[in-house]
Amino acid sequence: MLARRNPQLNAHGELIHLLSIEGLPRAILTQILDTAGTFLSVNDRDVKKVPLLRGKSVFNLFFENSTRTRTTFEIAAKRLSADVINLDIAKSSASKGESLLDTIANLSAMHADMFVVRHSESGAPYLIARHCAPHVHVVNAGDGRHAHPTQGLLDMYTIRHYKKSFNELTVAIVGDIVHSRVARSDIHALTTLGVPEIRAVGPKTLVPGDLREMGVRVCHDMREGVKDADVIIMLRLQNERMSGAMLPSAGEYFKSYGLTEDLLALAEPDAIVMHPGPINRGVEIDSRVADGSHSVILPQVTFGIAVRMAVMSILAGNDA
Amino acid sequence: MTSLSLDAEQLYAELRAGVGRLLTPDTVLVGIWSGGAWLAQRLNADLKTDRPVGTISSTLHRDDFGERGLGAVEAATELPFEIDGARILLVDDVIASGRTIRAVVNELFDYGRPASVELAVMVDRGGRELPIAPVFAAAKLTLPNHQRLSLARESDGRFTFAVKETT
Numbered sequence: 001m002l003a004r005r006n007p008q009l010n011a012h013g014e015l016i017h018l019l020s021i022e023g024l025p026r027a028i029l030t031q032i033l034d035t036a037g038t039f040l041s042v043n044d045r046d047v048k049k050v051p052l053l054r055g056k057s058v059f060n061l062f063f064e065n066s067t068r069t070r071t072t073f074e075i076a077a078k079r080l081s082a083d084v085i086n087l088d089i090a091k092s093s094a095s096k097g098e099s100l101l102d103t104i105a106n107l108s109a110m111h112a113d114m115f116v117v118r119h120s121e122s123g124a125p126y127l128i129a130r131h132c133a134p135h136v137h138v139v140n141a142g143d144g145r146h147a148h149p150t151q152g153l154l155d156m157y158t159i160r161h162y163k164k165s166f167n168e169l170t171v172a173i174v175g176d177i178v179h180s181r182v183a184r185s186d187i188h189a190l191t192t193l194g195v196p197e198i199r200a201v202g203p204k205t206l207v208p209g210d211l212r213e214m215g216v217r218v219c220h221d222m223r224e225g226v227k228d229a230d231v232i233i234m235l236r237l238q239n240e241r242m243s244g245a246m247l248p249s250a251g252e253y254f255k256s257y258g259l260t261e262d263l264l265a266l267a268e269p270d271a272i273v274m275h276p277g278p279i280n281r282g283v284e285i286d287s288r289v290a291d292g293s294h295s296v297i298l299p300q301v302t303f304g305i306a307v308r309m310a311v312m313s314i315l316a317g318n319d320a
Numbered sequence: 321m322t323s324l325s326l327d328a329e330q331l332y333a334e335l336r337a338g339v340g341r342l343l344t345p346d347t348v349l350v351g352i353w354s355g356g357a358w359l360a361q362r363l364n365a366d367l368k369t370d371r372p373v374g375t376i377s378s379t380l381h382r383d384d385f386g387e388r389g390l391g392a393v394e395a396a397t398e399l400p401f402e403i404d405g406a407r408i409l410l411v412d413d414v415i416a417s418g419r420t421i422r423a424v425v426n427e428l429f430d431y432g433r434p435a436s437v438e439l440a441v442m443v444d445r446g447g448r449e450l451p452i453a454p455v456f457a458a459a460k461l462t463l464p465n466h467q468r469l470s471l472a473r474e475s476d477g478r479f480t481f482a483v484k485e486t487t
Contacts, residue, residue, distance in 0.1 A: 014389070038379070038396050047430040050380040052390075317389025 007129055014318040017129045017138040018311050020147040021188040029192055033157050035310035036303070042079060043302070052313045053082035056113040060086045061103075062141070063119040068277060069141050069151075072301070073116045076308035082114075104128050112136060114312065122146035137315040139308075145179055150311055151276050152185030154304040156193060158296055159231055161303065162272050166190070170197040172225050172267075173216075174257060175235030175284055176206045182276045183235060187214050201225030202257055203247070222257050229267040234259055234275045237284045250283045260286045264294060272296045326459070328471065328479035331442050332359070334458035339363050339409065339440050342456060347407045350374035352424055353395035355413030355471035359442065362477070363411065374399040376410070378423035403432030410439045413471035418452035443481075445469055 008017045008024065015028055042050055058077040062070050070086065077084045089103065098106075107115070114137045117125045122144030129138040142148040156166075163169055171190055177183045177200045190198050191214075198216045200207050211218055219225035226232055237253060247253050259273065273285075273294045281287045290297060339349075348371050351360025357375040364373040377395035382388070410424065421439060428434060444457035447465065463469060468484045 035390060038377075041396060042380070045430045046432055050430070051426075052380060052385055313385075314390050317385055 007126065010318060010320055015314055016318050016320050017125075017140075018149050018315065019125050019129060019138065019140045021149045021152045021185050021192065022147070024192065026192050026194075029153070029156065029189060032153055032307065032310050032314060033160060035314060036153075036157050036306040039079075039309040039313075040303070040306040042309070043305070049079050049081055051081045053077065053080035053113075053316055056082045056316060057111060058082045058084050058114045058116060058312070059107055059110075059112045060084065060116045060141075061089055061107070061118070062087070063089045063100075063117070063124070064142070065090060066118055066142065068301075069118065070116075072304050073139075073141060073150075073308055076305050077114075077116075077312060079305070080309055080313055082312070085110075085112075100124065100127065101131055104132055108133055108136065114139065114315065116141050118142045120144055134320040137312075139311060139315065142181055144181065146181055146184065148181040148185050148276075150304070150308055151182045152189045153311070154300060154307040155182075155186050155233065155274060155276070156189045157303045157307050158274060158300050159272070161299070162296060163230060166193040166195045169195050169230045170199070170228060170268075171195055171231040171233065172199040172201050172219075172229040173233045173235065174201040174222070174225060174259065176237055177202055177211060177235070178206050178208055179238065180235050183233075186233060187216060191215055199225050199229070203253075205247070222263060223266060226259070226263050227266045230271055232259065232264070232267060232271060232273050234273065234279075234285050236276065236278065237280060250280070254283055254286075258282070258284055258286060259289050261288050261292070264289055264292075274300055277301070326443070326469075326481040328442070328481045331458045331481075332362070332479055335359065335411075335440065335442050335456070336363055336366055338456040338458060339411070340367055342409060342438065342440060343367060343369065344407060347409050348372070348374060348401055350376050350399065350408050350410050350428070352410060352412040352420065353377045353397075356411045356441075358471070358473045358479070359413060360411040372400040374401065374408075376424050376427055378420045378427065381423035381426040383419055383423065397427055397431075399428075399431055403428065403434055406432075406434045408434045408437045410437060412439070412441045414443045414445055414469050415439070415441045415452075415454055415457070416445050416447045418448050418450035421452050422450055442471070443469060 006023050008019050010016045060070050074084050116139045118141040124143050125138050125140040140149055173183050199219050200211050200216045201219045275297045279290055349360040349364050351357035360373050375398045377397045379395050439454040440456040441454045442458045444460045445463045466486055468486045472480050472482055
C-alpha cells in the first residue's frame with residue numbers, strides 16, 4: 001500500500017512547503033533552528049543581506065491583517081535579496097468576489113516563486129500548495145485556528161537559545177489555547193523536540209480537557225500551572241473572545257490568569273517569559289513582567305526574522 | 321582504489337613555509353570552512369602570529385544554491401577583527417573551479433573593505449572556471465572531475481587526504 005506523503009515534503013523527505021509543524025520530523029525542525037543561527041549573524045554585518053533568493057519573487061498574501069508577521073516576513077525575504085510583493089488581499093480581489101484559486105493562478109502568472117499566506121480559514125495554505133506550480137513554495141503565516149508554524153519555530157529557537165536543550169524542560173502555555181494556532185504549533189513542536197512536560201493553563205472555556213489527547217497537562221489553576229516552569233508562554237487574549245460571553249471582563253481575567261511578579265516567583269528562578277505579541281498589558285501580563293528581566297519577548301521578534309530567513313532559504317533550495 | 325597518494329603532513333609543512341614567507345606584520349589568516357579553517361588555526365599557532373584567526377563560510381554566497389539547496393548549515397563565518405583596511409590571507413585545503421573562493425570573497429566584503437585579499441592553498445587540483453589564482457600552492461596536480469579530494473583531521477590533529485569518487 002502506498003503511504004500518503006506529507007504534502008510538505010518531497011520524495012527525498014526534504015521540506016518544500018511549510019504548512020504545519022505537525023508531522024514534520026525532528027531532524028527538519030533541528031535543521032531550521034540550526035540554519036536560523038547562521039542567519040542571526042547576518043544582522044551584525046555591515047551588509048545585512050545575502051544573495052540566496054536573488055531573482056526570486058516572494059508574494060506576501062495576507063487575507064487577514066497582521067502588520068507584525070507580514071513585516072518580519074518582508075524583512076526576512078529582503079535580507080535574502082528576494083523581491084517582495086505585499087498584497088493586502090482583504091482589501092482587493094477577494095472583496096471583488098475572486099476565488100482563492102483564481103487569485104493564486106493570477107499571481108502565478110506573474111511568476112511568483114513563493115507565497116507567504118495568512119488566511120482566516122484553516123487549511124487555505126494547503127489548498128494553495130496543492131494547486132500551485134511545482135516550483136512554487138508555500139509558507140503558512142497563520143491559518144484560522146489551525147497552525148502558525150513559523151511562530152512555533154521561533155518560539156523553539158528562543159527556548160533553545162536560553163535553555164540549550166529541550167529534554168528536561170517544563171513549558172507552560174497560558175491563555176486562550178483553544179482558539180490559538182500559536183499554541184497548537186508550539187505543542188506539536190515541543191512534543192517533537194522531546195519536552196517532557198507541556199502544560200496548558202487557563203479557564204475551562206479556553207482550555208478544554210480534551211487537550212490532554214495532545215499529551216499536555218491541563219491546569220485551570222494559574223499557580224499550579226506556572227509552578228516550577230522553565231518557560232512560560234503567554235498568549236494574547238483576543239478581545240472578540242471576551243465579547244463571546246466566554247469571560248466576564250479583562251480585569252477578571254487578569255485576576256485569575258494574568259502573569260504577575262508574584263506568580264512568576266513560583267516558576268524556576270531562571271524561567272523565561274515569552275509572548276507572540278501584540279501584548280495586552282494588564283490583561284494577560286503585568287507590565288513589570290513584560291518589561292522585566294525574565295521577559296524575552298523582544299528577542300523573540302529578532303529571532304523570528306532569522307527563523308523566517310531559514311525557512312525561506314531551505315524551501316527555495318529544495319525541488320518538488 | 322586510487323593510485324594517488326598525498327602526504328598531507330608533508331604538504332602542510334610546505335604550506336607553512338610558503339605562508340610564513342607571505343606573512344607581513346599585519347596579515348591576518350582566514351581559513352575557509354572546514355578544511356581551510358583547520359589549516360589556518362594550525363598555521364596561526366605554528367607561525368606564532370599573535371593575531372586572532374578567522375573562519376569564513378561560502379554557504380550564503382554559493383552559486384549552486386539552486387541545485388544543491390542549503391543542506392546542513394554547520395559553517396558560520398567568524399571574523400574576530402576589523403575587516404576595513406585588513407590584509408587578509410585566505411587559506412584553503414584544495415582549489416578547483418575557484419567558485420568557493422568567489423563566494424568567500426563576497427562573504428568577506430559583507431563585513432567591510434579589506435586592503436588586500438590573497439589566497440594560499442595546500443593543493444591546486446586544476447579545473448579552474450573563474451579567473452582566480454592562489455599566490456601559493458604546496459602542490460599542483462590534475463585530477464579527473466569524478467574524483468573529489470578532501471582534507472581530514474585525525475583525532476591527534478594530524479592531517480590526511482582522502483580521494484572520493486563522486487557520482
